[in-house]
Amino acid sequence: MTDLAANALLTTADGRPLKSALAAAQVRAKRRAFLLVLPLLLFVLLTFVVPIGQMLHRSVYHDGFSANAPAVSAWLAAHPAGTAPDEAAYAALAEDFKAMKAAKTAGEAGTRVNYTLPESRSLFTKTARVADDLAPPYREALLAVDAKWGDPLVWEAMRSASSAYTSDFYLSGLDMERTADGGIERVPPKERIYVYLYLKTFALSALITFICLLLAFPVAHLLATLPMAKANLLMILVLLPFWTSLLVRTTSWMVLLQGQGVVNNTLVALGLIKDESRLSMMYNQTGTIIVMVHILLPFMILPLYSVMRVIPPSYARAARSLGATSWTTFRRIYLPQTLPGIGAGALLVFILAVGYYITPALVGGADGQLFSNLIQFHMTKSNWSMAAALSAMLLLGVLLLYWLYDRLVGIDKLKLG
Amino acid sequence: MALPTYASPLERAWHYAYLVICVAIFIFLISPILIVIPLSFNTEPYFSFSWKMLEPGGLGGRWYDELLTYGMQAPEAPRDGSWFGDMWRNAAWVKAAKNSVWIGLWATVFATVLGTLAALGLSRPEMPYRRVIMAVLISPMIVPIIIIATGLFFFYSNPCGVVGLSCGRLTSTYLGVILAHTALGIPFVIITVTATLSGFDQSLIRAAASLGANPRTTFFKVIMPLILPGVISGALFAFVTSFDEVVAVLFLAGPDQQTIPRQMWNGIREQISPAILAVATILVVISIGLLATVELLRRRSDRLRGVTGR
């Protein structure tokens, strides 16, 4: 069945068709390249991606109540929302309390319900303390311990805690809460914080990025236009902060900016300000901005510099010779050519600023805190699920920016020094 | 950068203003780093310059001495062999320094070996899913550190818990901190090594092969010498990342794994004693050394690859 066309195919020395030999070689090369990457990919997946995924799982999963109060959870699952608790429900509750007292887990269950309905934790610990004395009729017995057991809000909260999977933590993260009838509403204005701080974090990061850009542009331009030898020398001034410990830089700024610090003392000594009206530049938003700009500035200068260095000066000269003013030349000729550098630097700085933790924690005071610090707050209060939900929110923002960076700049264009 | 001869007076004025602005920004960049150096030699526990510093005894190594003695069992003992033994074993900052170096070195070795291999694969033109994989490998640099540390804390508490087993823990162990720092250092190795490889002429590999070299020989005789500067500067980045990292240590380390940044964190939170400034000064000197190394390597790399400066 061999026809002429097949016979005319090019073959390799060992008689295989060239096309399939090439394809096979291509597959081999692909496999070889992939095998080189594989160890690291596995390492990063296992020690980085999996742990974060596992942590984020906690944002929708909390079995503190459902695992410790199985009977009442079962009752709640069997009856639709809004059902008034009957004697069977109270009996299940009493049964759970006896078990929880024995296992010392009432606090855990109460903590979970407390996340949904504040002030219910002590209801649980208090009831558990007398659990052994509970006797039928259980409704009366429990109401005698605390009248709150007749409150539909408590039952609604237990209902939402009775499933290990919950969206409650994201609700809180969006400044929302559940109402008695199972609906959702925003919390009172005085208690709203997460959405505000989320937006504030992005706004502050944008401001920091903008200041970084303002400061980085002239420096990068100077470095790019100076002769190489001089530029390299000045480059050290940019790279040294980059290579210096972040804690060292934060400490230095504290020494410089605090009330009795170098800057204030100098200003007082020069008579520019009075001793009692020293500037407060530390432990507030101002301090956070100054220190973060300093820390992130090299991340803006380096990409700008690498773009500016390859812009041929002849374009600007041509524009001038054609009669453009220096401002027009800058605006119409130079600036557009630096846009890739601006994009790369700004996105990188913005991404890093959004997730910053150490600097705001050390110098932020009250109004210089960022979203990361709230995550840490819930970690210190041992509310892992809330911390995970907030982490997920922050991660979402960062990954969106990261994706944008990859689309606009390309991850492989990232350069350091 | 000289002004063109056709510049108008306004442009001249602007040019000088621009230079002044640049100088101001350079001062902003560098002064916080340099300011700690003289202050760390102030024998008084204050953070501002005073005339007293110029008097005899106003400057000295008091705080550097404290770095050695703090935490020692018998700091007042005569400084003989046993004093040094005591210091080496017990002084808090010396312990922290040993931990930092130890953890940093291993994290660097792991990150560099894995990262270089991966970078070699990633820079091959036939690499599949290049973009996605690159994005995953760079992500430890992008994801906020607090999220990483939180995730690692739970994972390392019971690493086999994901598959429902129990096999001990990695928190409060050196290995746990080292693995975390390896992950954090990897993006830097990838970035620097792929950057070096981007200027690498792939036909050199074919040339070597055509001359009869096997892949192993090609790697050690052709590829390695050319990318070595990139590998070393990637390794230095990884080391500095580990050496400077505090959040993962806060979450993952036990009392045995306290590092210099962790020790500094305590100091800064509680009181900025001038001893912190002494540590800061030492770290600045180290970073100047590392920076110089990287700069020399970069020049060597440029020379080897035939890139010349303008």
Place this chain on the structure above:
Amino acid sequence: MKKILILSTALCGMAYAANAEVVVLSWGGSYGGAQTEAHLKPFTAKTGIPTTMTDSDNPATPIKAQVEAGNVTVDVASVEYADAIRLCDEGLLEPIDINSLPAGADGTPAAEDFLAGAVTDCGVSTDIWANIFAYDSTKFSGDAAPKTVADFFDLEKFPGKRGLKKGAKAVLEFALLGDGVPASEVYATLSTPEGVDRAFAKLDTIKKDVVWWEAGAQPPQLLADGEVAMTTAYNGRIFNAVITEGKPFSIIWDGQIYENEMYVIPKGAPHMEDALEFVKYATSTEGLRAQAQYISYGPARKSALKDELLFNDGKTVMGPHLPTAPENMTNALESNFEFWVDKDAELNERFNAWLASN
């Protein structure tokens, strides 16, 4: 790869081997220092069991995290009273039997020797400490010096920045005391939404002049640096700054909020028996008296208060510097653990929201 495996196994083994001592987790600063000197060192000298001190901004946090993650590295922790109750309720601590504790130096059984509430199901009091406020006496002196808790909130008469702890606990009570609520009614007031609003309204009056602190060692530092003119603080930290460092600070006892500090043993502590021995030793009459020689927190055993206590300088009589001294108790508030066990999460969230808003 094989080499790496061998190396990593070696690293792992080393890390485990290095840990064969009682690890105590406390608050750092001069308090942690006092416990190191008074409890850890003598305990090691007496029993030969090595001890290590580590610190945290609030030891209850790592304890909870470690027990929940099944990864306990700490043997003994020093936590606030409300936390000792809360963690115990959640089954995260080892129960401690009061009858297993040593009798007082005068032979009184432990159950009678300890002050009321000083031993709970899982914790033993190491001292009674107080939230007070202190001022820089070079800035205010004589008649112009603050006297009452209301003066803390009076920015006109006493200008200057204020230091406050960043958190709801003790701050809200302090605000109500400053607003003229009698100590006996503070928690009743704070249990109502209007009462909470009132506390925040009071804090609003000084909000723009507040420097917030988090670690106990910060307030004396803030005062010393001149960052604040007055600050709330743990009384022992101010005492130590005054006595050992000669700082010009004065303590105002009006409106103090006091509570027990507890030693607890987390569930699954690696050296359970040694940890229990340590707690027994540290909370014996001898241990409690030893700690009071390093920091001005009151021992919670009657037998420890019988004889006059001297500071470790050998001359300062501790009595008048302790929160429990009668003259310091005229307008004092005992921190209500039940209130905080229940409301901690809610009020702290409200506090954070208040702090972040302008």
